[in-house]
Amino acid sequence: MFIAHSIADLRQRLSGARAPAFVPTMGNLHDGHIALLRRARDLGDLAVVSIFVNRLQFAPNEDFDRYPRTWEADCARLRAAGCDVLFAPDERELYPQPQTYTVRPPAELADILEGEFRPGFFTGVCTVVMKLFACVQPAVAVFGKKDYQQLMIIRRMVEQFALPIRIEAGETERSPDGLALSSRNGYLSPVQRAEAVQLSAALQRIAQAVRAGIDLSAVLAAETAALAARGWAPDYLTVRRQSDLQAAAPGEPAVVLGAARLGETRLIDNLEI
Numbered sequence: 001m002f003i004a005h006s007i008a009d010l011r012q013r014l015s016g017a018r019a020p021a022f023v024p025t026m027g028n029l030h031d032g033h034i035a036l037l038r039r040a041r042d043l044g045d046l047a048v049v050s051i052f053v054n055r056l057q058f059a060p061n062e063d064f065d066r067y068p069r070t071w072e073a074d075c076a077r078l079r080a081a082g083c084d085v086l087f088a089p090d091e092r093e094l095y096p097q098p099q100t101y102t103v104r105p106p107a108e109l110a111d112i113l114e115g116e117f118r119p120g121f122f123t124g125v126c127t128v129v130m131k132l133f134a135c136v137q138p139a140v141a142v143f144g145k146k147d148y149q150q151l152m153i154i155r156r157m158v159e160q161f162a163l164p165i166r167i168e169a170g171e172t173e174r175s176p177d178g179l180a181l182s183s184r185n186g187y188l189s190p191v192q193r194a195e196a197v198q199l200s201a202a203l204q205r206i207a208q209a210v211r212a213g214i215d216l217s218a219v220l221a222a223e224t225a226a227l228a229a230r231g232w233a234p235d236y237l238t239v240r241r242q243s244d245l246q247a248a249a250p251g252e253p254a255v256v257l258g259a260a261r262l263g264e265t266r267l268i269d270n271l272e273i
């Protein structure tokens with residue numbers, strides 16, 4: 001595996017590549033990331049992963065400083081899974097001066113759900129992804145469905161800027177009990193880890209209610225109250241249309257989305273219906 005810390009080294013290494021397939025990450029890699037890498041290996045002639053903890057997408061009160069950085073373990077996992085190129089710039093390399101140009105996605109996509117509770121988050125994500133795309137110039141990029149709104153917003157960004165990049169979605173990887181894999185699961189105490197599965201369990205019950213045609217507002221209120229009673233602080237539980245996460249009309253492909261804090265840890269999950 002070739003490791004590039006600079007944009008120049010990366011470009012030199014990728015100069016002969018016909019169709020690089022790219023997986024952007026913030027490191028602390030788990031099986032979900034490795035599944036995305038395997039997908040990238042199938043899709044391109046060269047699999048490129050980036051590790052960059054992007055300060056721009058963290059609010060001042062969020063966990064940028066304590067976000068887990070596990071460089072040696074990440075490199076070992078990537079090597080074992082057949083990553084060809086790892087791009088790991090430091091902040092000065094990727095943002096050599098204050099990044100005064102940013103990519104601001106439209107409010108109707110980016111200020112709802114995650115964006116309502118994490119103002120500016122998707123501007124940070126779109127800005128870094130645009131910059132990483134400019135560095136890697138992939139033919140295809142793979143994003144996990146775990147971050148459903150992120151995937152939708154990146155798809156729109158690529159369409160709107162006519163970037164010659166195909167966006168592929170990777171399914172959410174889960175622990176045997178159903179918890180969606182996430183780097184933030186590592187913050188959970190053993191007791192919280194056992195409790196954490198309740199978020200995906202709530203989403204499953206909501207999905208069943210949608211399929212059964214049961215009155216959704218009552219179900220959402222009951223599930224929100226049930227999580228709160230177990231000690232969670234729910235931000236939202238909702239059912240939206242898959243394509244743009246606006247209100248779903250009956251019969252449209254829908255997705256159940258949820259976000260809630262358990263202690264200091266904020267977890268998100270979703271289920272397509």
Ligand code: PAF
Pocket residue numbers: 024025026052054057125128129147150
């Ligand atoms: O999903 C993530 O890990 C990040 O939001 C991403 C896409 C790597 C941008 O920093």
